[in-house]
Amino acid sequence: MQGLAGALFVLALFGCGEQAQTQPTVLHWYVFNEPSGSFATAARRCAEASNGAYQVKLMPLPSDADQQREQLVRRLAAHDRAIDLIGMDVIWTPEFARAGWILPWSGMLAAQAAERRIGATLDSARYDHRLWAVPFTTNTQLLWYRTDRVDHPPATWGEMLAMAEILGRNGTIQAQGERYEGLTVFFVSLLASAGGAVLDSTDSHAELQTAPTERALSIMESLATSPASDPALSTAREDQGRIAFETGDSTFMLNYTYVWPSARQHAPEVAAHMGWARWPAVDRDRPSRVTIGGINLGVSAFSPHPELAFRAALCIASEENQRLAAARGGLPPTIDTLYEDFEVRAAFPFADILRATLRDAVSRPQTPLYNDVSLAISHTLHPLRDIEPDRDVKRLRDAVNRALRSEGLL
Amino acid sequence: MNASRRSERRLGWLLCAPAVAALLLVTAYPILYAGWLSLFRYDLRFPGERAFIGLENYVSILSSEVWWRALGNTLIITVGSVAVELLLGFALALLMHRTLVARRAVRATLLVPYAIITVVAALAWKFAFDPVTGFVNGLLGLDTAWLTQRWSAFFVIIFTEIWKTTPFMALLLLAGLTLVPHDVLQAARVDGAGPWRRLFGITLPLMKSTFMVALLFRSLDAFRIFDTVYVQTRGAQDTGTVSILGYNTLITRLNLGLGSAVAVLIFLCVVLIAVFIVRGFGAPLFARRQRP
Numbered sequence: 001m002q003g004l005a006g007a008l009f010v011l012a013l014f015g016c017g018e019q020a021q022t023q024p025t026v027l028h029w030y031v032f033n034e035p036s037g038s039f040a041t042a043a044r045r046c047a048e049a050s051n052g053a054y055q056v057k058l059m060p061l062p063s064d065a066d067q068q069r070e071q072l073v074r075r076l077a078a079h080d081r082a083i084d085l086i087g088m089d090v091i092w093t094p095e096f097a098r099a100g101w102i103l104p105w106s107g108m109l110a111a112q113a114a115e116r117r118i119g120a121t122l123d124s125a126r127y128d129h130r131l132w133a134v135p136f137t138t139n140t141q142l143l144w145y146r147t148d149r150v151d152h153p154p155a156t157w158g159e160m161l162a163m164a165e166i167l168g169r170n171g172t173i174q175a176q177g178e179r180y181e182g183l184t185v186f187f188v189s190l191l192a193s194a195g196g197a198v199l200d201s202t203d204s205h206a207e208l209q210t211a212p213t214e215r216a217l218s219i220m221e222s223l224a225t226s227p228a229s230d231p232a233l234s235t236a237r238e239d240q241g242r243i244a245f246e247t248g249d250s251t252f253m254l255n256y257t258y259v260w261p262s263a264r265q266h267a268p269e270v271a272a273h274m275g276w277a278r279w280p281a282v283d284r285d286r287p288s289r290v291t292i293g294g295i296n297l298g299v300s301a302f303s304p305h306p307e308l309a310f311r312a313a314l315c316i317a318s319e320e321n322q323r324l325a326a327a328r329g330g331l332p333p334t335i336d337t338l339y340e341d342f343e344v345r346a347a348f349p350f351a352d353i354l355r356a357t358l359r360d361a362v363s364r365p366q367t368p369l370y371n372d373v374s375l376a377i378s379h380t381l382h383p384l385r386d387i388e389p390d391r392d393v394k395r396l397r398d399a400v401n402r403a404l405r406s407e408g409l410l
Numbered sequence: 411m412n413a414s415r416r417s418e419r420r421l422g423w424l425l426c427a428p429a430v431a432a433l434l435l436v437t438a439y440p441i442l443y444a445g446w447l448s449l450f451r452y453d454l455r456f457p458g459e460r461a462f463i464g465l466e467n468y469v470s471i472l473s474s475e476v477w478w479r480a481l482g483n484t485l486i487i488t489v490g491s492v493a494v495e496l497l498l499g500f501a502l503a504l505l506m507h508r509t510l511v512a513r514r515a516v517r518a519t520l521l522v523p524y525a526i527i528t529v530v531a532a533l534a535w536k537f538a539f540d541p542v543t544g545f546v547n548g549l550l551g552l553d554t555a556w557l558t559q560r561w562s563a564f565f566v567i568i569f570t571e572i573w574k575t576t577p578f579m580a581l582l583l584l585a586g587l588t589l590v591p592h593d594v595l596q597a598a599r600v601d602g603a604g605p606w607r608r609l610f611g612i613t614l615p616l617m618k619s620t621f622m623v624a625l626l627f628r629s630l631d632a633f634r635i636f637d638t639v640y641v642q643t644r645g646a647q648d649t650g651t652v653s654i655l656g657y658n659t660l661i662t663r664l665n666l667g668l669g670s671a672v673a674v675l676i677f678l679c680v681v682l683i684a685v686f687i688v689r690g691f692g693a694p695l696f697a698r699r700q701r702p
Contacts, residue, residue, distance in 0.1 A: 070662055077454040077664055099455040179646065235558045368455060371663065406453070409476040409659060409668065 025054045025305050027312050031087025031295065032068055033060035038321075038329040039087075046315035054308045056085070056316070065089050066181070076101040076300065084303040085313055087295045088133055090124035090363070091370050094203075097127045098368040102298040105131040109310050113317070120361035121334040125296045127366060133296035135334035136317040137325055140290045140357050141189070142350060143277045144245065144253040144260075146270075153277030157190075157219045160252055160280050164228030167251055174241035174253035175223060177233035179382035184374040185291045185364065186254075187381060190216035192289035192362035194282040198373070198400065199365045206400035210393055215282055217381075217389040217396075224384035234383040246270055254279060256293070257348065261330050276350040278357055292361035294334065332358070372403040441677065448671035454664035467671035476655065477672075481679070484651040486564060487639075488632040491571040495628060496621075498572065499579025506580065507587045524577040532641035535570040560647045567649060570638050575631070579624055586620025587613070622691040629687060630680055652676050 024047070031039060043056035061068040069092060075083060076096070088096065096102045105113050113134035114122055121135035143160075145153050149167060154160035164171035176182035188198060196212030199205065223229050230236060230244060238255055245253045246267035253259065263271040279288040297313040299306055315321070322333035327343045332354060338344050339355040348354055365373050376399035381387060448467055452460045471477045502520055509516045523531065538544045539556040547553060556562045590613050598608050614621075636653040639645060645654040656676060660669030 066662075073454075073664055074661065095455060099457070232555075232558075235555070409471060409474045409655060409672075 024050070024052045025308055027054050027056050027084040027303075027305060027309055028059050028082055029056050029085040029087065029312075029316075030059045030061055030072060030083055031085075032063055032065075034325075034329055034331075036329040038325045038331070039316075041324060041328075042316050042321035045321065046312055049315060050308075050311070054305070054312055056312055059083075061087075065091075073101075076302070079302045080300075081302050081304055083300040084305060084309040085316075086298045086300055087136070088298045090138075090292060090294050090296060091374075093125055093132050093296065093298075094127040094366050095368040095370065096298065097130070097132045101301055102132055103301050103303075103306055103310075105134070105310070109314070112314055116319075116335045116337055118334055118336050118355070118358050120292050120358055120363065121294065121296075124292055124294065124363050133298040134313050134317045136295050136297050137322065137329075137331035138292060138294035138334045138358060139256050139332055140292055140354070140361055141185075141254050141256055141279055142353060142357065143279050144255060145275050145277065146251045146273050147275040148273040149251050153275060154252075154280055156284055157223075157280045157282060161222060161226055161228060164252060165226060167228075170249060170251055171228045172230050172244070172250040172252070173223065173226075173228050174230060174236065174245050174250050174255070175233065176237055176241065176254070177224065177229075177382075177384050178235050178237050179378050180237065181374050181378065182237055183378040183381060183384075185293075187216060187220070187377055188362060188364055189279065189289065189291045190219055190282065192291075193279070193286065195286060198377075199367060199404075203365070203367050204404060206397045206404065208393065208397045208400065212282075213393045213396065214389045217387050217392055219282065220381065220384045221387040221389060224387070234385070257332060257350070257354065258330055260348075260350070276353060278353055287360060288357075289360050289362045290357050291364055292358065294332075367404065369404055369406060372406065373400055376400050376403040444670040444673050444677075447666050448674050450667045452665075452667040454666060463667070467668050468675070471668070471671055471675060477652075477675075479648065480650050480652045480655045483564075483649055484633055484635065484653075487568055487571065487635055487651065488629060490564070490568040491575070492625065492628050492632050494568075494572050495576045495579045496625065498576045499624070500583050502576065502580035503583035503587055506584050520580060521577045523574050524581075526574070528574060528637045529641055531574045532570055532638040535566060535573070536642045539566050557643055558647065560649065563643050563647045563649050567635075567638055567642055570642070571632065571635065574638075575628065579628060582624040582627070583617070583620060586617040586624075589620070590616045618691060622687060626684060626687050629683055633680060633683060634676065652679070 029039075029043060034040075040058055043058055047055045061071055068089065072083075072086065072092075073095075076099070086096075086102065088102075097104070110131045113125075113131060117135050118138070121138045122131070124138075125131055125133040125135050143153060149170065150163055154163050160173065164173050176186050191198065191208075191212055194212035194215040196209045196216065197207045200207040224233055230241075230250070232240065236244075241250075241253050241255055242259045242262060244250050245255075245259065246263055248267070248270050260271075260274070260276075263274055279290045281288040297317050299309040299313060303309050317334075319333075319335055319338060322335055322338055323341060323343055325331040326333050326338065327347050330347060332348065333339070333344060336355065336359075339348075339351045345351045364370060367373060377396065380392065380396050380399045449462060449464060450460060451463045451466070506513075506517050506520065526534075536557070539546050541547055541553065541555050546556070554562060556566050594612055594616075595608055598612055603611060634653055635651055636657065639649060639651050639654055640657070643649045645651070645658070650658075652672065653676065656669055656672040659665050659672055663669070
């Protein structure tokens with residue numbers, strides 16, 4: 001009997017040893033379902049380069065950021081050990097870090113993750129003076145306009161409104177005015193361009209300085225009440241703006257870079273006259289500062305293989321794979337020098353303006369309560385046509401402070 | 411009570427015991443746990459800040475405009491859908507009761523909407539009312555984005571609910587109709603009562619308890635409405651119901667304390683509605699055993 005048990009034990013040992021040699025560890029990477037397949041290719045390349053140390057299995061999440069977060073936080077709050085790598089929207093960094101769901105990067109790893117990255121993309125992965133993820137892809141808005149209707153792009157919001165109103169019926173400006181997170185993004189960009197900030201330096205109280213906030217609010221109000229705004233502004237998201245612009249009836253649009261490949265594919269006659277410029281400034285002497293988006297790669301605190309996960313994250317976010325994601329998936333890279341790369345410039349003919357915008361970009365309020373703060377902002381400002389700047393500065397400040405105190409329902 | 415009755419009663423309890431135990435396990439425990447959680451400040455994002463705070467969550471909810479607005483929205487949907495369902499359901503029940511030809515086919519056809527999963531029905535009507543993909547605007551010669559305005563969004567939600575659950579109402583009421591004794595109706599007819607007189611004088615009073623059960627079931631169901639609203643508006647345009655509020659607090663914000671308090675309040679509302687309906691009909695839900 002004892003002999004049999006011993007034999008089984010040896011067999012089991014042998015079996016395990018053999019398995020470790022032939023079966024690489026499987027790392028589960030939760031990330032949105034990137035349609036071009038560039039993430040899957042990156043995952044495969046990294047697995048091959050690891051010499052059998054790991055394999056990366058893509059676990060696709062919905063394309064809507066809120067739904068991605070909902071699925072992830074439910075698992076992370078339950079300490080799910082089957083998550084190793086997380087494709088994190090830039091706004092999740094403080095929340096996930098504070099809850100202890102992701103591991104901080106330090107030492108050599110942090111240095112490698114920060115290598116040649118654009119400053120603002122690194123800021124989006126930082127919280128509480130530590131780095132929590134490696135910046136992978138980024139994104140920001142540009143001003144898109146019709147070169148056949150205006151001979152130069154407007155430099156400021158005032159100029160754009162005046163140009164649009166003179167153009168009349170075709171002058172329409174497409175922006176995001178629905179009551180959702182995109183409205184917060186719009187407001188943060190305007191506020192930062194006016195020289196203001198939502199939170200104070202401790203990130204725990206509302207700053208919202210009176211002069212810049214009033215300035216931002218009055219621009220929003222004059223856009224909404226201008227004949228140049230789209231009648232459906234109060235229900236417009238990014239995609240409604242893109243579709244409306246592709247019909248050819250609009251002259252200006254504030255939107256992310258994905259509208260460029262989309263217009264070339266769906267509306268080539270519009271794309272032929274499509275120009276790009278930096279997001280309009282609030283004041284002529286102060287360049288605009290636009291909100292940054294994108295995906296950073298974090299390592300789950302409950303992963304059984306954190307060392308491998310860190311290695312895989314660095315590999316997936318490497319220069320080679322960022323180039324692939326840019327060329328094939330249209331996702332702007334976070335590595336500064338890639339904007340001089342031939343393949344990247346072919347995908348983004350506006351690469352120089354994009355990089356300049358990203359270098360000055362602003363992060364959304366970096367607090368674990370960002371969701372609540374965003375709800376407070378979008379609920380207070382919607383609909384844009386009813387904004388009264390002098391009254392609403394205080395309302396906004398109160399709403400943001402309430403959200404930061406985590407009081408009650410939202 | 412003699413000995414044999416007593417032992418019979420004990421046997422009755424023994425036979426019930428497994429079911430009671432199962433119910434306690436799967437319903438009483440979660441309800442009590444939710445009640446317990448609702449007394450804490452407990453956010454899964456800040457696990458370190460967990461603390462007992464008594465009724466503070468309830469105070470914060472009941473003093474919040476958001477809760478009362480969600481409650482108002484829920485009542486609009488409940489009253490709007492249940493009222494129409496009751497009338498329409500009764501008409502359909504009469505139709506099914508009186509049908510002479512293809513009786514089975516008529517009944518089966520009417521039940522099709524009820525057999526469809528709510529999420530599927532909600533999506534189907536969402537597409538139907540969509541200005542681009544839908545047929546409703548074309549049919550009515552309109553150019554309305556139904557789900558972008560508050561009242562038209564309510565209309566679509568209530569319409570979907572009515573379409574979906576009227577068959578359930580009709581089925582319940584049909585069961586009540588078959589219980590009305592035929593000879594009583596015949597006697598009334600002989601006495602010269604017209605069809606309306608027979609309906610209001612005999613059929614409806616005899617169906618009182620059926621109406622109460624149908625109304626109770628549907629109101630409780632309608633009050634907890636979640637899927638239709640979640641699919642069609644996600645609570646946008648101020649159409650959020652109390653269940654959506656509970657979901658957002660619990661699942662999106664991971665605030666277990668506050669969210670449990672919302673859930674407990676929904677439970678209390680449901681109990682109130684049940685008591686209100688049962689009292690309103692003046693009939694006990696379960697007929698008491700008649701004493702000799």
